[in-house]
Structures are given as C-alpha cells and as structure tokens.
Amino acid sequence: MSGDGLLVTVDSHVHRVPAQVKVVALFVFVLAVVSTPAGIFWAFGLYAVILATAVVVARLPLPVVSRRLAVETPFIVFALLLPFVATGPQIDVLGVQLSQTGVLGAWNVLAKGTLGVVAAILLSATTAPRDLLGGLERLRLPATLVAILSFMVRYLSVVSDDLHRMRIARESRGYTGGRVGHLKAVAGGVGSLFVRSFERGERVHLAMRSRGYTGRMPTLGQPGATRSQWAQGLAISLLAVVIAVAARVVAS
C-alpha cells in the first residue's frame, strides 16, 4: 500500500486546482447530490455528466476509476435486496412482488452512492496527499489533527512494508494458508508490529525534539487559493446546487 493513495500522476487542469478548493467543491457537490429527491431522474443524469466531464478533464484512466468503484459492492447487494424487504405498495415485475418504495430506494442508494464514490475518486486521484494535508490545514482543521494525519500518511508505507516483511518471514517458517493454529503466529506478528510502530513513534518524536520541535509543526506551506481559483472550483458545485434546488421544486 503506497502512501500516495490513489494519486494518478498526470498533469491536468483538475490536478492544478488547490486542494482546499477541491475538497470544498466536491463536498458541496456531493451534499447537493444527496439532498436531491430520488425520483427526479434527469437531475442524476446531469450530475453524472458533470462528474464524467471532470474525470475526462482530469485525464484519469478508466480502469482506475472502475476498479475503485468496487468498494461500493456490499451496498449494491444491500440496494438490490431493498425491493424485497421494504414495505409499502407492491408492484408486479415479471411475476415477482416488489415494494415500490424499495425499488426507488435501491435506485436512490445506487445512484447517490456511485456519484459519491466517483467524486471521492476524483479528489483522491488528482490530489497528492501532501497537498491534501496542506489544503486541510488551510481549511482550519486543528493543527494537531493535521500533524497526526501527516505522520500517518508519511509512515503508512513504512508500516505496511514492515508488515509485508513480517508476513514473508512468517510464511518462510511454514505459516502459510489460514489454519486456526496460525492465529497465534499472525497475531504475534501484528503485536510486534504495534510495538515497533509505537517505538518508532517515540524515536521520531525524540528526534524532532532534538531538532527544535516545540509542539507546533511548521506550516505545510500550501499557498492560498486565489479568488478566481475558488470561483472556478465552486462553479461546478454551484451548478449542482442549482440542479438540486430545481429538482426539489419539480418534485414538490
């Protein structure tokens, strides 16, 4: 697991938008999507067009996006079960009794969930973790939390590699497969991974102290976004908000 998250390193217009603008813009966009009544199908079509355009402009390879969509699978299962378990008036589809609200609810979960995941992929694939942290700092997230986040991101690959080496060592000693008897070996490795991570954390902190750390991280130095950058980024979310409001008006 690399510490770079899902970042796709190409240069695009979307990549160059400051992280704080992207976070706010996508958050507002998804909030607009979530508050759209499920029955207004054209609204979701428009959202999909907006997102697809952004994905194309960001020059993201389609396999990356589709592979990441797999995180949604359990909720697709849940959504597909909804027509059978929900209450309310029943409709007859191919001889099977389905709940009307259940069908709409399944569509609701599927459409909003998928749009949300694509929006999250758009954010994570176009923003380097460092920039994202800088953006969060600019958004006035508590400094301690940003510091914890940044240490986690920095040491993620170190800890994962530690784990990987331990697994190789364990499997070299015959603990392959997954028999119950191996639980102790696996858990022992994880236990010592915790001890190693904890001790590493202590060492890192002492090293920082000896280099003059006084409890405040130097700023991550994300430059502020200009007004035009905010305007550009928020244009998409404003469009989504307009669609959501229009959909609400149509629905009522």
Add this chain to the structure above:
Amino acid sequence: MRFGRNKIKNDQVHVPDGFFNAPTSVATGLIAAGAVGFSLQRANREIRETGPALAGLTAAFVFAVQMVNFPVGAGTSGHLLGGALAAALVGPWTAVLVMSTVLLVQGLLFADGGLTALGTNITLMGLITVLVGYFLIRAVLRVLPRRVGSVVPAATFGALVSVPVAALAFTGLYAIGGAVDIPIGKLATAMVGWHILVGIGEAVITAAVLSAVVATRPDLVYAARHLQQDLVLVDADGNTSTVSPDKPIAAKPAGRSLGVGVAVTLVVAGGLSLFASAHPDGLEFVGAKLGFESAAKGSAVAGSPLADYGVSGIGNSEVSGALAGIIGVLITIVVGLGIAKLASLRANKAS
C-alpha cells in the same frame, strides 16, 4: 461496518454517500467533529508529551492491520476493525483520534466511503466502537484480579460487544434518516445478528494481538498502566524496598464519567440482550445466509418466503425490542456528549 469474508483484501465496508439523508449526514458529521475536538482536548497533554508522531504511527498501524487476514476458525478469516484494540493500547481519547485519522485517510486518499458519509463512518467506527470498548474494558478490569494480564479478557469482552453496539447504532441512524422504509426490527435483527458473528471474530483477534503485546511490552498497554506491579528492589544487605514504576504521562483518568459510561453501556447491552432473546432463531439464519434475506425468513411463518418479505407486519415484541436498542444507543450518544461537556467544564476548572 465490516463483513468479514474470505480472500477479499481491505474489505471493510464504509457507509457511502446517499445511504442516509442529508440532515442525518450533517448531524453525524457534527457529532464526529465534536468528538474529535473533544478528544483533541482530552489527549492534549499526552500528545504534547509524546508527540503527534506516536498517534500518527498508531493510525498507520491500524490502517495496515485492517488488511491482515486473521484465521478465526471454521475455515474463515476475519479482519480487525480495531476500535477496542486501539482503545486498550493507546487509551480512549487518542484512540478516537487514531480511528478518525484512519477513516479520514481512507475517505480522502483512498475513496473508501463517501465525503458526506465521513461523519457517519467516524461516529460509528471511530467513536462508538472505541468508547463502548474502552468503558467495557475498564468495567471488566474492576472485577478481574489486579494484573496486567487481566486486560486481555477485558478487551476481548469490549471488542465482542462494541461491534454489535455499532451495528445497532447504524440501525438507529437508519431508523432516523434511512432513505427507504424497511421494517426496523428486521434490519436490526439482521445487522446485530450478523455483527455478533463479526464481533466474535473481532474479539478473538483482539485477544490474540493484545496478549502478544502484553507478553513483550506490557508497559505500553494504556488500559493496564494502573495495574503494573511495583518494582521490588533488593540491596546488598538483603533489604527489600518497593518502587512504583515510571508512570508514563497519561490523559486524566476518566473518573466519574467512567461510572456513567459503564451504566450507559449496560443500558445498551440490556436493550441488546432483550432484543436478542426476542429472536432466538435470528443468529443461525444470519450465519447461514446474507443478513437481510435471512432476517426476513426468520420472521416468516411458513410458505413462500417472497410473499412475506413485503408488508408482513412486525410483531409487537420486535418493535419493542428494536426500540429498546435504538433508544439505548441514542441515550449513549446523548449522555456521551453530555459527559463530554461536563468533563470539559471540570477540566477547565481544574487547570
């Protein structure tokens, strides 16, 4: 929520966008933000002493461990959620920060779970599992012998109960802000039934990992720090004297709020057991098939199951049972926030 299943990497399941309506997402977002802010304040002294690096590395550890396949018996493997384990290892407030950090990174960097569902995910997996787990650990430690080793059974129990409680909280949220009308009794049966299984896996893994840590570095286990034996020194003349071991800086012990927390957890657990006993057949069905199908079957009397999925009424006991559970969780949240408020007031007065 996680569905432990074989051979799928990183299969923890985060609530996606649109699963709950917008007001619920915003409300859980506020709860999560408040909890993180409060935890920052409570863990402040500790973090100033040990540095943000320690919490960050613990978060990286939890993130990495969530991808490990643990063999938990019956040919299945389980994954760790890690809430109760983190609470035992680094204490409740740092653990809330650690779990929230993990979920933030998963949501923002790996697109797991939606942006607007971040608050829900942090509330369910970062807040409820950690706090319920920790309160139970401290409660069980009070009745067990005063040894560091006692922390293992305590954490096992904490892990076992914290997962179904989080599932119950999920059901409660669904009752408030779910998009579709599902009979809440059925949903609760399925969720809790399934997550009791997940909780058993969680308990087994937590016990195994924690006993490995206790065996090598018992001094690192936060929940057992007060249980460390005094050091016995023997000088050249054979005189013995005892010295208390170096106490690491710890956030202030939870004190009175602990008692309230335990009481609240008991209320929730009470609701849970009442609820479970109303469905003696729930568990085996959930074990056999995917949750929701089986739950519907469980309450079906006979005949074609499909006919019974839809409008079939929910029995009185189901309603009352589910209500008990949901109210319990609501009380947990409300009282938890109340305690948070009270404790912060007291902390301010003391300093």
